[in-house]
Amino acid sequence: GDSVTQMEGPVTLSEEAFLTINCTYTATGYPSLFWYVQYPGEGLQLLLKATKADDKGSNKGFEATYRKETTSFHLEKGSVQVSDSAVYFCALSGSARQLTFGSGTQLTVLP
Amino acid sequence: DADVTQTPRNRITKTGKRIMLECSQTKGHDRMYWYRQDPGLGLRLIYYSFDVKDINKGEISDGYSVSRQAQAKFSLSLESAIPNQTALYFCATSPSGTTEAFFGQGTRLTVV
Numbered sequence: 001g002d003s004v005t006q007m008e009g010p011v012t013l014s015e016e017a018f019l020t021i022n023c024t025y026t027a028t029g030y031p032s033l034f035w036y037v038q039y040p041g042e043g044l045q046l047l048l049k050a051t052k053a054d055d056k057g058s059n060k061g062f063e064a065t066y067r068k069e070t071t072s073f074h075l076e077k078g079s080v081q082v083s084d085s086a087v088y089f090c091a092l093s094g095s096a097r098q099l100t101f102g103s104g105t106q107l108t109v110l111p
Numbered sequence: 112d113a114d115v116t117q118t119p120r121n122r123i124t125k126t127g128k129r130i131m132l133e134c135s136q137t138k139g140h141d142r143m144y145w146y147r148q149d150p151g152l153g154l155r156l157i158y159y160s161f162d163v164k165d166i167n168k169g170e171i172s173d174g175y176s177v178s179r180q181a182q183a184k185f186s187l188s189l190e191s192a193i194p195n196q197t198a199l200y201f202c203a204t205s206p207s208g209t210t211e212a213f214f215g216q217g218t219r220l221t222v223v
Contacts, residue, residue, distance in 0.1 A: 006153075032210065043115070043201055043214035044154075089153060093210035098169070099144075101153040 002027045002094045006102030013080055013109050021075040021105045023064075023090035031094040033057075033066050033073040038087040038104070047075075047088070080109045114138045117202050117215035124192050124222055132187045132218050134202030141207045143185040145169075145177060148199040148217075157200075160185055161207070192222040 007022040025031065032051045036044040048057030053068035062077045073090060090102040115136045124130050134143065141162050146154040156169030158177040166177060174196060176188045189196055199219050203212040 004153075034211070036212075041216075043216045044203075044212075045214070046211060049211065097210060098156060098159060099154075099210050099212055101146075101155075103151055103153040 002031065002092060002096065002100045004090050004092055004100055004102035006090045007105055008103070010106040010108060013107070015082055015109055015111050016079045017109075019075070019077040019080045019084075019107070021088055021090075021107070023073045023075065023102060025071050025073065025090075025092050027071075027092055027094040027100075029095050030068075031092040033064070034091040034093070034099070035062070035064055035073070035075050036089040036091060036101075038089065040086070044089060080107075082109045082111050085109045115202060115204055115213055115215040117200075117218050119218060120216065121219045122221070124220070126193055126222055128192050130189050130192055130220070132200055132202075132220070134185045134187070134215060136183050136202075136204045136213075138204055138206075138213060139182075140204035140213070141182065142205045142210075143179065144203040144205070144212065145175075145185070145187045146201045146203065147171065148201060154201065157187065189220075189222075192220075194222045196220065197222050 003026045005024050034049045035047040037047045038044045048059040050057040050066035056065045064075045087104045089104045091099045118133045144159045145157040160179045202215040205212045
């Protein structure tokens with residue numbers, strides 16, 4: 001079945017550091033890929049998405065590229081801020097038309 | 112007001128009790144979902160519904176039941192709560208033809 005493997009956390013960075021959170025997936029066919037973010041005490045919000053190979057999703061300075069050859073969708077940001085502290089979830093939607101989530105990565109950004 | 116509203120936000124209940132978690136949405140989406148979040152496990156799908164007459168089991172449906180009372184309402188029941196059902200529960204919706212999900216703020220359930 002479909003699965004998502006996400007970089008284990010927690011991740012702690014200083015403000016303005018470069019962020020990478022790794023995500024790889026297993027799925028049949030051509031899934032859509034997503035990154036969701038969960039701020040403390042809140043539900044998940046869609047951060048960005050990509051629906052086909054080589055697409056790049058971007059939002060709020062975050063980017064991720066759909067790499068079919070490596071089955072990856074790594075999240076990157078060039079300069080993190082304290083306000084980016086949250087839990088980040090990689091997810092896919094495959095042939096079953098359901099979202100399958102990774103385990104989440106806790107990011108803490110220190111001033 | 113939130114587009115996806117969950118009630119209650121927090122609940123403590125005793126082992127063996129029946130409890131219902133409610134979800135309502137104003138987004139007009141056909142599809143609704145219930146997820147459970149546990150530390151280190153991400154979100155796992157309990158049940159989902161693609162329209163009022165469609166109910167499907169997810170990955171971890173044992174011990175849970177659902178009711179889709181209307182397009183806008185989808186409730187989750189624990190018939191006889193047990194401590195390992197202590198978790199954060201999320202309702203989500205999505206439009207037909209897409210799985211881009213919109214989440215409620217969650218219900219923190221503690222079973223003692």
